[in-house]
Amino acid sequence: MAASGEGASLASAAGGEDGRRRRVSYFYEPSIGDYYYGQGHPMKPHRIRMAHSLVVHYGLHRLLELSRPYPASDADIRRFHSDDYVAFLASATGNPALLDARAVKRFNVGEDCPVFDGLFPFCQASAGGSIGAAVKLNRGDADITVNWAGGLHHAKKGEASGFCYVNDIVLAILELLKFHRRVLYVDIDVHHGDGVEEAFFTTNRVMTCSFHKYGDFFPGTGHITDVGAGEGKHYALNVPLSDGIDDDTFRDLFQCIIKKVMEVYQPDVVVLQCGADSLAGDRLGCFNLSVKGHADCLRYLRSFNIPMMVLGGGGYTIRNVARCWCYETAVAVGVEPDNKLPYNDYYEYFGPDYNLHIQPRSVENLNSTKDLENIKSMILDHLSKIEHVPSTQFHDRPSDPEAPEQEEEDMDKRPPQRSRLWSGGAYESDTEDPDNMKTETNDLSASSVMKDESNDDS
Amino acid sequence: MVGMYQQQLVEDPFPLSGGYCSDQPRHAPASASTSTSTSSSAAVAASPLAQAHGAGEPRRLFEAFMGEILLPLRGEGGANGGGVGRGPGGVGDLGELLRWTREVAANPVAARPVPAEVKARKRQVLALRRARYLRMEDVANADELPSFFKKRKYRSHNNHAERQKGKGSMNMPTRKSERLAKRMKLMTSVLLTQRKKIGVGEHFQAEVPDWTEPPSDELARYKNDPNISKMLGTRIWPPEGQVLQTDKKIAGQGRMESCNCSYPGSFFCRQHHTDAARDQLRCELGRAFTEWRFDSMGEEVSKMWTREEQLKFNALERLVPVMDHKTFWAVASKHLASKTRIELVRYYLNVFLMRRVLSQCRLNLLEIDSDEDETEEEEDEDQSESTSTSQRTQDAQNVKSIS
Numbered sequence: 001m002a003a004s005g006e007g008a009s010l011a012s013a014a015g016g017e018d019g020r021r022r023r024v025s026y027f028y029e030p031s032i033g034d035y036y037y038g039q040g041h042p043m044k045p046h047r048i049r050m051a052h053s054l055v056v057h058y059g060l061h062r063l064l065e066l067s068r069p070y071p072a073s074d075a076d077i078r079r080f081h082s083d084d085y086v087a088f089l090a091s092a093t094g095n096p097a098l099l100d101a102r103a104v105k106r107f108n109v110g111e112d113c114p115v116f117d118g119l120f121p122f123c124q125a126s127a128g129g130s131i132g133a134a135v136k137l138n139r140g141d142a143d144i145t146v147n148w149a150g151g152l153h154h155a156k157k158g159e160a161s162g163f164c165y166v167n168d169i170v171l172a173i174l175e176l177l178k179f180h181r182r183v184l185y186v187d188i189d190v191h192h193g194d195g196v197e198e199a200f201f202t203t204n205r206v207m208t209c210s211f212h213k214y215g216d217f218f219p220g221t222g223h224i225t226d227v228g229a230g231e232g233k234h235y236a237l238n239v240p241l242s243d244g245i246d247d248d249t250f251r252d253l254f255q256c257i258i259k260k261v262m263e264v265y266q267p268d269v270v271v272l273q274c275g276a277d278s279l280a281g282d283r284l285g286c287f288n289l290s291v292k293g294h295a296d297c298l299r300y301l302r303s304f305n306i307p308m309m310v311l312g313g314g315g316y317t318i319r320n321v322a323r324c325w326c327y328e329t330a331v332a333v334g335v336e337p338d339n340k341l342p343y344n345d346y347y348e349y350f351g352p353d354y355n356l357h358i359q360p361r362s363v364e365n366l367n368s369t370k371d372l373e374n375i376k377s378m379i380l381d382h383l384s385k386i387e388h389v390p391s392t393q394f395h396d397r398p399s400d401p402e403a404p405e406q407e408e409e410d411m412d413k414r415p416p417q418r419s420r421l422w423s424g425g426a427y428e429s430d431t432e433d434p435d436n437m438k439t440e441t442n443d444l445s446a447s448s449v450m451k452d453e454s455n456d457d458s
Numbered sequence: 459m460v461g462m463y464q465q466q467l468v469e470d471p472f473p474l475s476g477g478y479c480s481d482q483p484r485h486a487p488a489s490a491s492t493s494t495s496t497s498s499s500a501a502v503a504a505s506p507l508a509q510a511h512g513a514g515e516p517r518r519l520f521e522a523f524m525g526e527i528l529l530p531l532r533g534e535g536g537a538n539g540g541g542v543g544r545g546p547g548g549v550g551d552l553g554e555l556l557r558w559t560r561e562v563a564a565n566p567v568a569a570r571p572v573p574a575e576v577k578a579r580k581r582q583v584l585a586l587r588r589a590r591y592l593r594m595e596d597v598a599n600a601d602e603l604p605s606f607f608k609k610r611k612y613r614s615h616n617n618h619a620e621r622q623k624g625k626g627s628m629n630m631p632t633r634k635s636e637r638l639a640k641r642m643k644l645m646t647s648v649l650l651t652q653r654k655k656i657g658v659g660e661h662f663q664a665e666v667p668d669w670t671e672p673p674s675d676e677l678a679r680y681k682n683d684p685n686i687s688k689m690l691g692t693r694i695w696p697p698e699g700q701v702l703q704t705d706k707k708i709a710g711q712g713r714m715e716s717c718n719c720s721y722p723g724s725f726f727c728r729q730h731h732t733d734a735a736r737d738q739l740r741c742e743l744g745r746a747f748t749e750w751r752f753d754s755m756g757e758e759v760s761k762m763w764t765r766e767e768q769l770k771f772n773a774l775e776r777l778v779p780v781m782d783h784k785t786f787w788a789v790a791s792k793h794l795a796s797k798t799r800i801e802l803v804r805y806y807l808n809v810f811l812m813r814r815v816l817s818q819c820r821l822n823l824l825e826i827d828s829d830e831d832e833t834e835e836e837e838d839e840d841q842s843e844s845t846s847t848s849q850r851t852q853d854a855q856n857v858k859s860i861s
Contacts, residue, residue, distance in 0.1 A: 021704050027691060030751045036803045039786050046807040053755060056743075057735060062707040067691040068749070076689075118800060126486070132689045139681055157662055163483050170664055179667045179677070196657045199664040206666070216584065220654035319815075330710055338712030343735040346757035347728060348812045351819040364478050402546065 015213040021334040022302070025065045025142035027129035028052050032149050035122040040115050042283055043163040045122065048148045050322035050346045055329050057344035063333045065142070069132050069149075071124035072171065076131060080170045080199065084156040089165060090120050096303075106159070113160035122164040126150050130168035130311060134175035137269060137307045141403060143330045144308045148325050151273045153193040154219060163193065164220060169273060169311060170199040175204055176269050176309075184267035185209065186258070188297050189275020189313045191287035192222030192238070201351030202230040207237070207265050210276075211254065212227040213286055214240030224375065229380055234385045237261070239375060242366035247293030249367060256376055260383050261337055262304055270306050274328055275313030276321040280360045283316035290358045292323045295331050302332065319349045323356055694746050725816075732756070759808040762801070767794055771805065780811055 033049030055061065077086050088103050094117035098260050099109075116122075127150045133145035153169055154162030173183050173196075185200075187193035187210040200206035212222050228236035239257065272343045277285035281293055301308060312331060315321035341347070341354050469540050481623070558579055562570070570576050656662070680686060696702050719727040736758075740747045760768065774790050797805075 003833050023702075023704075028694075028750070030749060033807065034800055034804055036807075044807070049755065052750070053752075056750070059707075059709040059711060061695050063702075063704045063709050064695070065693065065702055066695040067693045069691040070689050072689075082661070098700075128689065128691070128840075132691050135686055135689045141679075156657075157664070167691075174664060174666070177666060178680070179616075179672060194654075194656065198662050200666065201656055201658060202663055203666040205669060221656055226656060229656075263538065331711070335710040337710035340711050340712035342711065343728070343731040343753065344813060345732070345736065345808075346759070347756075348816045348819075351815060352822075354713075422574075 005219060020064065022143040022332065023141075024063070024144045024146060024147040024329075025067065025133070025136045026055075026329065026331050027067050027069045027132055027149070029069055029125040029129065029149060032122070032125055032386075033034075035116070035118050036449060037116050037163070039171055041114065041163075044316075044320075045149070045319050047315060047318035047321040048312065048325075049349075050349065051148055051325040052327075053345045054326035054341070057342040058159055058326065058330065058337050059342075060326075060329055060335065060337070063335065066328070067132065069125055069129035069147070071121065071167075072123075072127035072131055076171065077166055078244065079125060079174055080157060085158045089123060092118075092119055094119070096105060107277075108159040108161055109165075112395055113163060119165065122168050126152060127166050127168040127171050130172035130309070131175055133309050133311075134172040135320070137176060137178045137309060137387065142306075144302070146310045146329060146332060148312040151189070151275060151311035152195075153187060153189060153192070153273055153313060154195045154273070156195050160458060161195065163314075167195045167199065169193075169196050169271065172309060173200070173271060173313075176271070177205060180268035180307075181205065181206070182267045183275070184261065184265060184270045186297070186301065187211065187273040187313075188254075188278055188294065189273055189274070190278040190282065190287055191218055191275065191314060192220075193333055194219045194221045197221070197236050197238075199228075201228055201236060201268065202232040204231050204235045206232075207231065207235045207261065207267065209237040209239070209257070209261060211241065211250070213243065214238075215242065221251060224378055234382055237379060239379060241287070242371070244288045244363045244365040245367050246288045246360055246365050247296070249365060249372065250287075250289060250293060251296050253372060254375065255300055257379050258300060260380055262385050264383050267306065269308070270301055270304070271309045271311065273311050273313045274325065276315030276324040277313075278286040279315070279317070279320050279324060280358060280363075281317055281320065282314075284314070284318070288365065291320070291327050291357050293360075294324055295328045298328050299331050308334060319346075320358055322349070322371075323358065324345070327356060327446060346440075352406060354379065464661060552586070555579065555586065557857070559583055658735065694749050695743075697744065697746065731755075754804065756808050759804055763805060763809075764799075767797070768805075768809075771802075771810065775806075775810065 016220050028048075033046045035045045037043050055064075059166055073085055074090055077089075085107055088107050089197060092099060092109070092115045094115055096115075099115060103114075104110055109139075126147075129147035130150035133147045133150070136142045136145045147168075150168040150172070152164035152167060155164035155167035155170075169185070173185065176183050182204075183206045185193070185196055185206060185208045187196065188209070189210075190213050192209060192212040192214070197208045197210065200208055210222055214224075216220050220242055222238045224240050225236050226236060228235050237257070240254065261393040273296070274297075276282070276294065278287040278289050279285065280288045280290060310328065312325065315324070327337065337356060339356050341350055347354065490613070524716070524744065538689060713731065716722065717727065717731065721727055739752060743750070752758075763771075770789065770793060774786070774793060778786050787799065787802065791797070791799060794802065
């Protein structure tokens with residue numbers, strides 16, 4: 001197994017070479033496990049408590065700074081979300097009789113996103129942890145910050161979605177943007193990171209990169225040709241995958257793409273959403289990653305020595321979520337924990353083996369080599385359209401068909417005001433864009449990248 | 459030691475958590491339900507100890523509920539087959555499709571007789587599933603896909619709220635496949651969507667300012683701003699006055715290979731070590747132990763519950779497959795009036811679910827699921843097998859604990 005993978009060595013202020021310890025700051029709200037979405041609902045914040053128990057019983061706390069987050073305020077949340085949505089969340093109670101039916105429909109709360117007791121404090125804790133994590137990085141007090149209660153990437157500006165109500169990731173990134181010029185967001189949840197992509201769809205200061213199952217699967221966005229719009233064009237990357245992807249395949253694809261992203265975009269800080277529903281055997285997911293394979297993403301990004309924020313997300317087989325996030329906490333610090341789990345408060349959840357690591361299932365990997373080659377080449381092609389960051393230490397440049405000099409100047413001085421403010425509606429096709437690449441649409445028609453064609457039905 | 463669990467293993471011939479290990483003969487109940495629940499609730503009543511603790515009440519409760527809820531619905535059992543006819547393509551095609559699907563289900567790994575049609579069949583099954591669980595307007599909406607330039611992004615999951623209100627199409631199903639399907643309904647919007655568009659405009663994007671290099675004193679100002687610093691939260695570890703030293707600490711140690719317990723690897727061995735680990739942690743963490751609420755994690759929570767309360771909870775939980783999910787907690791609150799909602803939920807997550815995994819392990823189930831709220835069904839089908847296996851395990855435990 002091509003274990004940790006060496007990243008390109010970029011000069012950095014964060015310090016610490018790969019393998020050595022990092023300063024890690026971890027946020028945990030002790031009441032988080034008691035929040036309950038409702039009987040039968042797959043999202044269980046209890047998993048975060050289970051992960052915390054494992055982290056502490058492994059003794060990882062001895063190498064971490066652990067803090068209780070400060071709850072985000074209405075004002076904090078309104079930095080992204082709309083006023084009336086936030087007002088609704090703050091006042092919504094678990095009593096169905098008191099909810100305004102129109103509001104329920106308008107803000108998409110109901111079955112998937114139920115209004116449960118303590119909904120708003122739950123959101124405040126989740127967002128507070130992520131914002132706190134961002135402040136830590138801004139101050140330079142930590143190399144890596146962790147908030148397993150965060151990563152709720154589906155929440156939209158004006159509505160809930162996919163079990164997410166407040167998009168803590170967007171709030172954290174907005175905080176990071178105060179001191180970091182470019183933020184890279186990587187999402188390895190099995191579901192497309194639509195909320196974050198949408199929030200930053202039209203800016204080049206945040207590059208969003210999502211690896212997800214695509215095709216007859218929630219949320220339905222994340223097609224490979226969705227690349228952003230306006231100034232954000234080419235700053236959204238979507239890697240659509242089919243069922244059953246395994247550790248080796250995923251690692252190969254992930255490292256190939258991220259390496260290129262790092263070279264071309266050179267972010268100042270990385271935010272990694274570690275949704276654990278991409279693990280094998282997840283109740284809602286369909287990938288086949290082991291905990292090790294999942295954590296290799298974190299390990300690889302860490303090797304670039306850039307300040308990093310690590311967040312939670314999906315994950316519906318809770319004992320595996322706990323395993324995964326415990327292990328990833330260890331990887332963040334730079335420790336390889338024993339496979340035999342220590343005795344802990346939730347020990348019986350991990351029977352019959354009581355091991356940290358899980359075995360992938362024997363399911364078919366529906367991602368063929370050809371599909372993956374196509375995906376890789378399309379993604380690399382998208383990346384080649386980004387103007388290289390100026391004043392970089394890199395001397396290798398990709399063959400760039402654009403006029404690089406002009407764009408370099410634009411990046412050097414203060415960029416002009418955003419010229420186009422889309423008033424609404426779906427973004428128009430590429431044909432409107434003066435930078436339009438005819439080749440883009442041609443690539444599309446070439447070979448069918450997607451294994452599962454049924455997403456075009458009905 | 460965990461009072462409740464130890465007691466029941468020593469005194470009762472069956473554990474009360476999952477209720478699957480029962481040496482009592484099955485009684486033919488008045489209202490037929492899952493035989494597991496009935497036999498174990500009968501067993502609960504039969505045990506003199508349980509009766510002494512007033513466990514008769516759960517049984518009465520149980521039978522009353524079963525009578526009310528289940529009987530009127532038993533007539534709907536054939537809904538699954540009946541629904542098929544309403545799908546697209548006519549009855550003939552669907553009959554064949556259904557036959558094909560059954561064959562696949564019966565033997566998933568066998569080579570199919572007509573390999574070429576597998577892909578087409580797969581598509582048909584997916585389409586059928588969509589048709590079966592969506593109303594017409596859903597399908598219609600999906601057909602007129604949002605025009606590329608005009609319409610706002612399509613919202614497929616708003617239909618959920620409407621579906622719930624007009625609950626005509628789906629009855630309260632009784633078969634496992636139907637219950638799964640009903641729960642899948644909850645997740646339909648999660649499982650099933652058409653291609654959607656990302657929204658563009660002021661209602662969708664965050665406001666991202668243009669980059670300006672912050673002035674040299676900006677960071678100092680940022681660090682000193684109390685409104686910002688408060689977002690750092692409260693540091694819990696290392697404790698006040700201690701500095702984080704990472705160079706020499708040992709971390710990542712798992713459990714020891716062997717131990718000095720009389721019966722290593724047994725339930726009591728594990729419990730003993732878990733308690734020891736908790737004690738060690740209490741020593742090391744000091745105040746942080748309470749701040750992180752390690753005293754209300756796992757089996758510690760069961761110490762706040764009497765035996766009778768736990769029995770009652772188990773009995774009520776067994777009703778979940780036939781009860782609407784939403785009403786379970788209301789019912790539980792009513793019958794366990796001394797417990798707040800948080801206490802009920804805390805018990806469920808920390809004690810009940812964990813014990814369920816434990817009994818699944820004992821039954822050597824291939825698929826252990828800590829999260830399935832309706833795992834009971836799988837046990838139903840294997841009742842006779844599992845009884846004898848678990849009974850042997852039980853006897854072994856009893857012998858160990860008594861000797």
